[in-house]
């Protein structure tokens with residue numbers, strides 16, 4: 001069964017006020033993932 | 046004095062060049078070789094393809110910037126690699142061919158101390174019979190001129206829909222081993238929204254066609270992600286979006302031939318089928334550029350440098366999917382035979398796919414090749430630049446800057462429709478990009494929380510913000526380096 005997007009969810013997805021806060025939250029969350037850094041996966045030989 | 050030559054001025058080449066120039070003293074030379082005189086912010090080509098942006102909005106000429114910043118620039122393309130020099134001169138060099146002006150077609154040896162191959166992919170339209178941008182009603186959005194053609198085609202279609210013609214639109218991958226499903230995903234959602242904006246949505250049947258086994262695979266084996274308070278698979282998320290937008294889908298399809306308005310494909314069941322369309326956008330296969338390499342005696346040593354794409358510090362031993370490990374993926378992007386050659390971004394040869402390889406009942410391989418999106422392309426280019434800087438400055442003989450795609454997160458902000466109040470975006474982050482099944486055995490190799498999805502207007506704003514931020518960064522405006530890759 002394919003999930004459906006409810007009317008309420010659609011409202012949330014398109015509401016500029018709610019989405020403004022989502023924008024701030026998303027930007028921060030993505031920045032944390034990027035700033036979380038990167039590195040190797042192997043032990044130093 | 047050291048000379049660093051960078052081949053390609055895409056995301057990875059330009060990131061490497063700008064960091065090298067900023068951090069290296071003027072006594073060192075940084076030279077970029079690129080056939081295209083413009084820098085383009087490739088992700089925004091999607092919006093050119095729906096007529097909401099013009100190519101000029103996402104590109105700028107490189108020559109004036111490079112002149113101002115003291116970066117050498119050659120409008121040419123690399124042709125052959127000579128990492129040991131030749132019988133006349135022992136300095137390593139690349140043979141380049143000028144593509145412009147009086148010197149067009151002329152070849153020159155460009156010597157280097159360090160070489161960064163950031164030539165990205167060759168868009169291999171020729172691997173699918175009949176697939177050529179803007180022919181057979183099939184288009185591409187891989188470059189800004191392709192995207193401009195696509196918009197012309199779509200615009201004509203919209204006019205005919207307004208006159209009452211019912212049409213079929215087909216968007217996805219145009220080869221059994223294609224990658225970059227994310228770009229096609231963005232384009233299908235943007236086209237769907239534009240048709241609604243033009244009030245002709247009911248005149249079009251829109252179909253997704255892809256070599257993915259399941260929706261939302263994206264060449265990354267799909268993902269388990271958090272979505273609000275739910276935990277769902279990426280295929281469930283994409284199914285939900287397609288269902289909501291009335292988009293049909295064909296999966297496990299290896300498109301092998303395009304005729305005027307017809308896409309022929311083989312599916313995983315081994316059936317040969319075809320799909321009619323009035324407008325298609327199909328991503329071609331991506332391959333290496335077919336470069337040749339020679340040693341000082343002019344013997345062919347291509348296999349030391351290339352395996353399609355460039356060979357780097359990956360484990361290329363052929364092994365079954367079950368034995369693939371995150372440690373197979375490169376960390377420094379250094380060629381093992383020539384320590385002064387590096388290949389970040391799409392230019393490096395991946396050790397294997399990320400998605401599980403699948404073959405049809407006829408033995409045809411039909412599954413996505415591994416994507417290397419903008420963020421890892423930028424990150425790997427920066428770490429290559431940092432390692433070269435350390436080597437030049439004599440800080441270390443070891444390469445300290447490492448960044449495996451198995452220990453790196455990526456954010457993919459997929460536009461799902463353009464518009465300040467009516468737009469939408471599907472924001473997906475994954476950590477790590479290459480699943481680490483040992484570290485995260487219960488969550489399909491990825492860390493939940495850091496792997497999440499979000500749908501809504503905020504995603505569109507974010508994608509637009511990234512467009513402006515990355516163009517600002519690419520233009521090397523004040524404090525550009527504070528914006529992360």
Ligand SMILES: Cc1cc2nc3c(=O)[nH]c(=O)nc-3n(C[C@H](O)[C@H](O)[C@H](O)COP(=O)(O)OP(=O)(O)OC[C@H]3O[C@@H](n4cnc5c(N)ncnc54)[C@H](O)[C@@H]3O)c2cc1C
Pocket residue numbers: 052053054055056057058078079080081087088089090091121122123124163164165166186187188225228334389390391392417418419420422456457458459
């Ligand atoms: C339509 C589209 C949308 C996308 N959207 C997103 C997105 O939203 N987010 C994301 O993260 N990623 C996205 N991507 C992927 C992203 O664009 C790539 O990951 C990125 O461009 C790779 O950078 P690169 O520098 O390795 O290669 P490229 O950008 O392909 O650059 C290669 C450069 O090498 C040059 N070159 C080619 N041949 C030679 C030669 N012989 N000698 C010298 N130079 C040469 C080319 O002219 C080019 O300048 C998208 C891709 C496409 C096609």
